[in-house]
Each structure stands twice: as structure tokens, then as C-alpha cells.
Amino acid sequence: MSSGTAVATPAAAAPPKGKPGLTERARAERKLGWMLCAPAVIVMVAVTAYPVVYAFVLSLQRADLRFPAANKFVGFANYGHVLGAKLWWQDVAHTLIITFFSVALELVLGMALALVMHRAIFGRGTVRAVALIPYGIVTVVAAFSWRYAWEADSGWIPHLLGLKSDPLTKTTSSYAAIIISEVWKTTPFMALLLLAGLAIVPDELHEAAKVDGATTLQRFVRITLPLMKPAILVALLFRTLDAFRIFDTVFIFNQGAHGTETVSILGYNQLLNRLNLGLGSTVSVLIFVLVAIIAAIFIKGFGAAAAPGGVERN
Amino acid sequence: MRKRAVSIAALGLAAMGIAACGSGSGAGRATINLYTFPEPSGSFASAAKDCSAASHGSYKININVLPSAADAQRTNLVRRLAAKDSSIDLMTMDVIWTPEFAAAGWIKQWTGANKAAVTNGVLPGPIKTATWQGKLYAAPFNSNTQLLWYRKDLVPNPPTTWAEMIAQAKKLSPKENKIEIQGAQYEGFTVWFNSLVNSAGGKILSPDGKKVVLGPPAAQAAAVINDLAHSSAADPSLSNEMEDQNRLAFESGTAAFELNYPFVYPSAKTLAPKIFKNMGYALWPGVAPGHAGKGVSIGGSNLGVGAYSKHLPQAFAAAACLRNSKNQIRNANGGGLPPVSGNLYDDPALAKNYPFHQLIKEELANASVRPQTPLYSDVSLAIQKTLSPPGSGNPKTVVKTLTNQIKQALGGSALL
Numbered sequence: 001m002s003s004g005t006a007v008a009t010p011a012a013a014a015p016p017k018g019k020p021g022l023t024e025r026a027r028a029e030r031k032l033g034w035m036l037c038a039p040a041v042i043v044m045v046a047v048t049a050y051p052v053v054y055a056f057v058l059s060l061q062r063a064d065l066r067f068p069a070a071n072k073f074v075g076f077a078n079y080g081h082v083l084g085a086k087l088w089w090q091d092v093a094h095t096l097i098i099t100f101f102s103v104a105l106e107l108v109l110g111m112a113l114a115l116v117m118h119r120a121i122f123g124r125g126t127v128r129a130v131a132l133i134p135y136g137i138v139t140v141v142a143a144f145s146w147r148y149a150w151e152a153d154s155g156w157i158p159h160l161l162g163l164k165s166d167p168l169t170k171t172t173s174s175y176a177a178i179i180i181s182e183v184w185k186t187t188p189f190m191a192l193l194l195l196a197g198l199a200i201v202p203d204e205l206h207e208a209a210k211v212d213g214a215t216t217l218q219r220f221v222r223i224t225l226p227l228m229k230p231a232i233l234v235a236l237l238f239r240t241l242d243a244f245r246i247f248d249t250v251f252i253f254n255q256g257a258h259g260t261e262t263v264s265i266l267g268y269n270q271l272l273n274r275l276n277l278g279l280g281s282t283v284s285v286l287i288f289v290l291v292a293i294i295a296a297i298f299i300k301g302f303g304a305a306a307a308p309g310g311v312e313r314n
Numbered sequence: 315m316r317k318r319a320v321s322i323a324a325l326g327l328a329a330m331g332i333a334a335c336g337s338g339s340g341a342g343r344a345t346i347n348l349y350t351f352p353e354p355s356g357s358f359a360s361a362a363k364d365c366s367a368a369s370h371g372s373y374k375i376n377i378n379v380l381p382s383a384a385d386a387q388r389t390n391l392v393r394r395l396a397a398k399d400s401s402i403d404l405m406t407m408d409v410i411w412t413p414e415f416a417a418a419g420w421i422k423q424w425t426g427a428n429k430a431a432v433t434n435g436v437l438p439g440p441i442k443t444a445t446w447q448g449k450l451y452a453a454p455f456n457s458n459t460q461l462l463w464y465r466k467d468l469v470p471n472p473p474t475t476w477a478e479m480i481a482q483a484k485k486l487s488p489k490e491n492k493i494e495i496q497g498a499q500y501e502g503f504t505v506w507f508n509s510l511v512n513s514a515g516g517k518i519l520s521p522d523g524k525k526v527v528l529g530p531p532a533a534q535a536a537a538v539i540n541d542l543a544h545s546s547a548a549d550p551s552l553s554n555e556m557e558d559q560n561r562l563a564f565e566s567g568t569a570a571f572e573l574n575y576p577f578v579y580p581s582a583k584t585l586a587p588k589i590f591k592n593m594g595y596a597l598w599p600g601v602a603p604g605h606a607g608k609g610v611s612i613g614g615s616n617l618g619v620g621a622y623s624k625h626l627p628q629a630f631a632a633a634a635c636l637r638n639s640k641n642q643i644r645n646a647n648g649g650g651l652p653p654v655s656g657n658l659y660d661d662p663a664l665a666k667n668y669p670f671h672q673l674i675k676e677e678l679a680n681a682s683v684r685p686q687t688p689l690y691s692d693v694s695l696a697i698q699k700t701l702s703p704p705g706s707g708n709p710k711t712v713v714k715t716l717t718n719q720i721k722q723a724l725g726g727s728a729l730l
Contacts, residue, residue, distance in 0.1 A: 064726065065396045066418045066688055077727070085729040152551045153563065166551040169703065254554055257499035257702050269730060272389050274692050275396075279729060 052288070058281035065275040078282040088266065088283075092290070095262040097175065098250075099243040102182040106239060107232070109183065110190030117191060118198045128195075135188040143252035146181040150253075171259045178260060181249050186242070190235050197231020198224070237298045241291050263287050344373045344625035346632045349405040351387055351615070352379050355648035357641070365635035373628035375404075375636070384408050384501065388691075395420040395620065402620035403629040404636075407452055409443035409614055409683070410501075410690050413523065416451040417688035421618040424450040428630045432637060439681040440654040444616045446686065452616035453633045456642065456651035459610050459677045460509070461670060462596045463564065463572040463579070465490070465589070472596035474606040476510075476538045479571055479599050483547035486570055493542060494560035494572035497552040499702035504684065504694040505611045506573075507701060510535035512609025512682035514601040518697075518720070523687030526720045528713050534601050536701070536709045536716075543705025547571075553703030565589055573598060575613065576670065577650045595670045597677060607673070612681040614652070652678070692723035695730045 022030075062074045082088050113131055120127045134142065149155045152166035167173035201224050209219050225232075247264035250256055256265040267287060271280030350358055362375035380387040391405055395415070407415060415421045424432065424444075432453035433441055440454035462479075464472050468486055473479035483491045496502030511518055516531025542548055547570075549555060549563060557574055564572040565586035572578065582590040597607030617633040619626065635641070639661075642653040647667050652674050658664060659675040668674070685693050696719040701707055707715070722728035 062727070065392060066414055068396075068418070081727050082729055087729050153566070153568075164550070166554065169551060169553045255499055257553065266729070269695060273385065273695060274730065275392060276692075276726065279727070283729075 055281040055284050055288075058277050059285045061278050063277040063281075065277060074278070078278050079286075081279065082282050082286060088263075088286075090259075091261050091263045091266045094260060095244055095246065095264075098179060098182070098246055098260075098262065099240060101175075102179045102186075102243050103236065103239050105179070105183045106187045106190045107236065109187045110194050110235070113187060113191035114194035114198055117195050131191060132188045134185050135192075137185070139185065139248040140252060142185050143181060143249040146177065146184070146249075147253050150177045168254060169258065174254060174258045174260050178246075178249055178253055181253075182243065182246065185249075186239060190239055193235035193238065194228070194231060197228035197235075200231070201227045233298060233302055237295060240294055240298070244291055244294060245287065263290075343371050344628040346373045346375045346403040346625060346629055347378055347401050348375050348632070348636075349378045349380055349391060349402055351384070351406050352382050353645075353649050357645045357648035357651075358636075361636050361641040361644060364641070365632055368635065369628075369631065373625065373632055375632050380406075392420075395622075398622045399620075400622040400624050403623040403625055404633055405618050405620060406455060406615045407618045409440075409612060409616060410694075412444055412451050412616065412618075413446045413686050414688045414690055415618060416446040416449075420621050421451050422621050422623075422626065422630075424453065424619075424630070428634065431634045435655050435657055437654060437656045437675070437678050439612045439678045439683065440614065440616075442683050443612060443614070452618040453637055454614075454654040455617045455637050456614045456645055457654045457674075457678055458575055458613035458652055459674060459681055460505075460573050460575055460598055460613075461673055461677070462598055463574060464594045464596065465570050465592050466594040467592040468570045469594070472594060473571075473599050474597070475603055476542070476599050476601055480541055480545055480547055483570055484545060488546050490568055490570055491547050492549045492563060492569040492571070493547045494549060494555070494563050494569045494574065495542070495552070496556055496560065496573075497543070497549075497702075497704040498554050498556050499698045500556060501694060501698075502556055503702060503704075504697045505613070507535055507539070507697055508682060508684050509598065509609060509611045510538055510601055512611070513598075513605050515605075515609075517682075517685075519685040519687060519693070521686075523685060523689075524724070526717045526724070528717050528720075531601075532713045532716065533709055536707060536712045538601055539701065539704050540707070540709055543703075548705075552705075576652065576668070576674065579670070580650060580667070595673060597673055607677045608680045609682040610677050610680075612678065612683055614654070687724070689724055689726065692726070692730060693720055696720050696723040699730065 059078055060073060060075060061071055062077075063071045117124070117128050117131060147168070149157050150168050152158050152163075152168070157163075158167055167177060205223050205227075206219055209223055214222070245264050246262050247268065250260055250262050250265060251268075254260060256262065263283065264287065267280055267283040270276050270283055274280070348358075348362065353359075359377060362377055366374045380390050387406075388408065388411060391402070391407075394402055395418070405421075407421075412421075416423075429450050433450065436454050437457070440457045441450070444450055444452040444454050462472060468490060469482060473482055479493060483493055485491075496506055508518060511528070511531050514531035514534040516529055516535075517527050518532075519525065520527050543552060549569070551559065551563075555563075557577075560569075560572055560574050561578045561581055563569050564574075564578065565582055567586075567589055579593070579595070582593055598610045600606045600608060617637060619629045619633060623629050637654070639655060639658060642655060642658055643661060643663050645651040646653050646658075646664055650667075652668075652671075653659065653664070656675065659671050664671050684690070687693060697716065700716045700719045701712070719730075723730055
């Protein structure tokens with residue numbers, strides 16, 4: 001980092017002398033800068049931009065791996081098929097339900113966990129490490145262990161609750177199981193992002209408020225939360241985008257049966273099950289659009305002030 | 315001088331001859347890559363070794379193991395084949411993939427002597443699964459079909475129809491009266507529905523795979539599913555159950571009946587000896603009286619030769635060897651995979667571990683093949699999603715809904 005600034009400074013100082021006055025050295029450094037960036041840019045284009053553009057191109061075609069001879073350009077017909085299908089909107093609704101409840105619960109629990117981690121007097125490192133364990137477990141593995149916990153014959157949850165029916169065969173309880181599994185898994189991530197926000201709240205403010213007679217709750221609502229707003233927004237944004245793409249947990253629980261199919265599973269069915277690249281890519285592109293809309297709502301809707309401080313500190 | 319030159323030349327030629335001989339059995343030997351589902355008993359590995367040795371240096375079979383889930387196997391193969399991967403010489407194909415792989419040009423047709431070698435004496439059902447538009451596209455490798463497994467201590471006379479079975483189950487204590495069947499939203503559910511429709515004398519698609527021909531038999535099939543789902547014989551987890559959950563439930567003693575593949579028999583023998591003592595087997599019950607064991611969906615796998623293989627003659631030869639009588643018996647005894655050759659069902663080597671082998675043979679002779687169309691995955695997805703969870707559909711309207719859904723699936727442009 002320090003060597004980076006040392007190199008950059010003379011180059012930044014050069015422009016005032018006028019463009020033609022760029023020294024040989026400044027020009028060489030600029031070139032070096034581009035060359036150093038190039039691998040990253042090329043990799044990003046190759047792994048991100050290319051697939052996104054290719055998916056869009058495929059979404060405008062009738063493209064099926066099984067009938068390569070029948071591939072042809074169909075314009076926005078696939079979008080018509082997808083947006084005109086009841087199934088798409090049902091799955092969007094399912095996904096929004098899972099996203100809303102899991103992110104809301106994660107925010108509350110994550111905040112509690114962050115406060116504990118922040119105020120832990122002893123064993124701070126241990127507390128943080130322990131809290132992170134669920135996040136470190138592979139999602140599919142976690143989903144399997146939760147599914148087994150919920151299973152009617154062998155699971156401990158139905159046994160504990162004294163349930164007679166199989167909770168994973170009913171829509172509401174399936175949602176509950178999926179959401180709990182998601183919350184358990186990603187609350188630590190939320191807590192970690194919030195902890196970073198908590199760390200920037202100066203202790204002096206709390207002490208001053210305490211002197212003025214503010215209660216703990218008042219200090220939390222009036223001092224901690226407003227100062228943490230950027231961190232909260234970033235945490236919510238990250239988790240919402242992530243939760244909206246939920247696939248593994250639902251797939252492991254019941255492949256989207258019992259009205260729990262999400263948009264990602266819909267995309268999977270078209271792409272990998274039916275090998276219908278056109279329809280599948282259309283679903284992917286639409287998921288991308290929805291994710292972009294969610295991000296825009298968060299950034300515009302909740303105040304642009306949130307972005308600078310929060311993002312940098314995270 | 316001249317003599318010496320000749321002798322040197324002769325020595326040189328002799329050396330070259332030896333070298334040529336060496337390369338004949340070494341470098342000239344083709345490596346046949348077989349992509350197969352995992353076979354835990356090691357029967358395929360032994361067969362590959364034996365066949366390689368018996369080929370007299372013509373080829374060596376190299377086994378590449380695919381994932382255990384059938385849809386993951388397909389995804390794996392399809393992605394490679396669509397990219398014209400020449401490393402796939404041979405592959406085990408689920409019986410439902412033939413039309414899809416053949417129509418896409420991913421597998422080679424079997425003709426002439428190759429065809430005769432792998433179809434002579436083979437039961438008609440397995441041959442049909444390897445056939446698309448009248449041409450053979452794979453070598454029948456192993457077959458499979460479900461039987462009715464029941465508790466002899468609870469059920470003195472095994473039922474021959476679904477109605478009879480549900481009635482018998484209802485009379486038993488709810489603690490041990492379940493009928494175990496695959497009701498989760500996956501391929502197994504389509505297998506069940508296809509068996510019921512065929513047992514009722516119907517079909518899902520026309521023989522050319524282009525028209526939906528469900529009709530009244532489909533309504534009867536849907537009614538059977540509804541009757542079971544709404545009876546006390548339905549497992550509380552029915553709508554999430556696959557083959558293995560069925561096996562576990564039967565082994566735990568909660569079920570009186572189980573419709574499942576023969577792998578449950580050796581499993582119960584080792585894992586649930588008490589249940590095994592009373593484990594009976596019978597033909598899959600029919601929808602209509604007198605239809606027991608008729609129209610049951612055929613499973614198993616076929617061997618396909620990759621269209622982009624660089625060693626086609628050796629690949630055909632290796633496939634033929636892998637499914638010879640000796641290997642079919644080994645696969646049956648080791649891995650529980652029923653043979654495709656009819657005469658093997660009379661082989662004493664099979665009878666020992668397969669006391670129900672004659673029932674399997676009888677069912678295979680009257681079996682039904684799931685809809686043959688390159689769009690099979692789409693059709694199956696439409697069936698599963700429309701009928702799932704079992705018992706949710708109104709039997710009066712479900713056939714109409716299902717017909718529309720499958721029609722859309724065949725159209726290829728609707729979201730499923």
C-alpha cells in the first residue's frame with residue numbers, strides 16, 4: 001500500500017506541468033499502471049461480462065442444446081413466454097417471501113449478535129469465531145442437516161414439537177424450515193457487517209449521552225442506529241441480493257415442491273433439466289434485472305448518503 | 315563385404331519387426347473411456363478388466379465415474395456431448411435418454427453385426443428402450459422394474475390390484491399399514507404415473523411421441539393416486555418420498571407394502587433381518603383386475619457409443635463385451651442389476667440371490683416404456699409439477715390440465 005502511493009504521487013503531480021510536458025517517466029508509469037490493471041480487467045471481462053452478454057444473446061434465440069439445427073433468432077419472444085407465464089410470477093412471489101422474512105430475521109438477530117460480539121469482554125476472538133461457524137459450512141451440507149432435522153421419521157424437530165404430520169409436506173412449514181435454515185446460516189455474515197458498523201460509533205458520544213441521562217435504549221436508537229445506517233444498508237443490500245438468488249437450500253429441501261419453487265430453481269429447470277438455453281437464459285437475465293432493481297431501490301430509496309461511508313469502511 | 319551389408323540390413327529389419335510388434339500391443343491399443351453411473355460392488359470394474367484382457371490388445375476400458383443422481387449424470391454427459399467431446403467413447407444411459415441423445419446426434423446408431431450381437435436373445439422391453447424411430451441407438455445393458463414387496467405376517471394374500479391393496483392396508487393398524495411409493499416431485503413420480511396409466515390400458519404419448527393420448531386411463535391413474543394419498547395407508551411423508559425413503563420406512567416396520575426396485579431385498583436382508591424374514595414379493599398390482607405385473611415402467615440403462623469417439627470399432631466391441639452373459643450375471647449378483655437377456659433368467663447362478671427373478675422376467679415381458687420423445691425431460695417435468703403433491707389434483711379436471719401442460723412441454727416454448 002505505502003509503496004503504491006509512493007509510486008503514484010509523482011505521476012499525479014505531473015499534470016499541472018501541462019500535457020505535452022508528461023515526462024518519459026510519467027508516461028512509462030501510466031503504461032505500467034495499465035499493464036498492471038490489465039490482467040484483472042481481462043479476467044473480469046472473461047468471467048463476468050462475457051457470460052452476462054452471452055446469456056442476453058441466448059435469451060433472444062430459440063436455443064436448445066438438443067436441437068442445434070433448430071436454433072434461430074426470435075427477438076424478445078422468450079421474454080413474452082416467461083413474463084406471460086403464471087409460473088414466473090408465482091416463483092417471483094415465492095422468492096420475495098423467502099427473501100423478506102429471512103433478511104428481516106437476519107437483521108434483528110445479526111444486530112443482537114453484533115452487539116454481543118462488540119461488547120464481549122473476554123474471549124472476543126472465540127465468540128467471533130464460534131458465531132462464524134454456520135457461515136463457514138457449505139450451504140448444501142447445512143441444508144441437508146436441516147432437512148434431516150425436519151424429516152418426519154428421523155428428525156428431532158418434529159419429535160420435539162410433537163408434530164404428527166410431516167412439516168416438509170406442507171407449504172407454510174416448508175417455508176418456515178427453509179427460512180430458519182437460511183437465517184441460521186447467514187446471520188453471522190450479517191452480524192459481521194453490522195459489527196464493522198458498530199466499531200465506527202465513537203465511545204465518546206455514548207459517554208456524553210450517558211452523562212446527559214440517556215437510557216441504554218435511547219442511546220441505541222438515537223446514537224448507534226443513525227451512525228450505523230450506512231453499514232446497515234450495505235448489510236441489507238448484500239443479503240437481499242444474495243437471498244433473492246436462493247437455490248441450494250430449497251433444492252435440497254424439496255426441489256421446489258409444495259409451492260416453494262424460487263426463480264433460481266425455475267432457471268435451473270429450464271437450463272439444466274430441459275436444456276432449453278433460450279428460455280433458461282431469459283429467466284437468468286430477468287433475475288439479473290430484478291436484482292439490479294432491488295439494488296437501485298436500496299441505493300436511491302434509502303438515501304445516497306448511505307453509500308460513501310458504508311461501502312468504504314466495509 | 316556384400317554379405318556383411320546384407321546381414322546388417324537383415325538385423326535392422328528384424329529390429330524394426332520387433333519394434334513394430336511392440337507398438338502393436340502397446341501404442342496401438344485404444345483407450346475406451348466409459349462414463350458410467352457409480353457401481354458400488356465393483357462389477358463394472360471387473361468386467362472392464364476382463365474385456366480389456368479378452369480384446370487381445372485391441373482396447374483397454376478406462377472407467378470414469380459419473381455422479382450418483384441420474385439427472386446429474388445426464389447434465390454431465392450432455393454438456394460434454396454438446397461440445398463434441400471426443401473423449402466419451404462409451405456411456406451408460408438411463409433408458410429415458412435414448413430419443414434425446416439420438417435426435418441430437420450424440421450417439422452412434424447400431425447396425426449389422428454389432429446390432430445383432432447386442433439384441434439376440436434380449437427381452438423386447440429393453441430393446442425398445444434403446445430404439446428410436448425404428449433404429450437401435452444403444453446396447454441394452456441392464457434392466458430394472460419394480461415389484462410389490464409386502465409383509466407376509468400382515469398380508470396373507472398379496473393384492474393384485476391397487477384398490478385391493480389400499481383396502482387391505484386400511485384394515486391394518488395405522489402403525490404398520492403404509493404403502494410405500496415414490497411421491498416426491500421428481501422422476502420417480504413420473505415412473506409411478508406411467509405405470510398406472512399403462513396398467514389401466516392407456517399411454518401418455520402416441521408411439522411417435524408427438525401427441526398426448528392420456529384419456530380415461532389417465533383419469534383412473536389419477537384416481538388411484540388420490541385414493542392412496544387420502545387414505546390412512548399414505549405415508550405422512552408421501553409427497554417427499556423417493557426410493558430410499560421408501561426402503562427405510564419398510565425396513566423400520568411402518569409399512570405393510572412397498573413398490574420398489576429389487577435393491578430393497580438385499581438391503582433388508584442385511585439391515586432389517588426381522589422384517590426380511592417376513593418379506594414377500596409379488597407382481598406390481600394392476601389398476602384393473604387381471605392386470606397385475608402389466609404395464610409396469612421399465613428402468614435400467616443402455617450403453618451408448620459417443621458420436622465423437624475416435625475409436626468407434628473398439629467402442630462397439632467393448633460395449634458388446636461389457637453386456638455379455640457372464641458380465642450380466644455378475645452385475646445382477648454383485649450390483650443387483652437385472653439382466654436384459656431372457657435366457658439368463660433361467661440361469662441357476664441368478665436364482666440364488668434373485669429368488670424373484672421369474673417375476674421380474676414376467677414384468678419385463680409386459681413392461682411399458684416411458685414416453686419416447688427427445689423432449690422427455692420436459693414431459694416428465696410437466697407431469698411431476700402438475701400432479702405434485704400426490705392427491706392435490708381434482709381427478710375430474712386433472713387429465714385436461716395435464717394434457718395441456720404436456721402439450722405445452724412438447725411445444726418447447728412454454729415455461730415449466
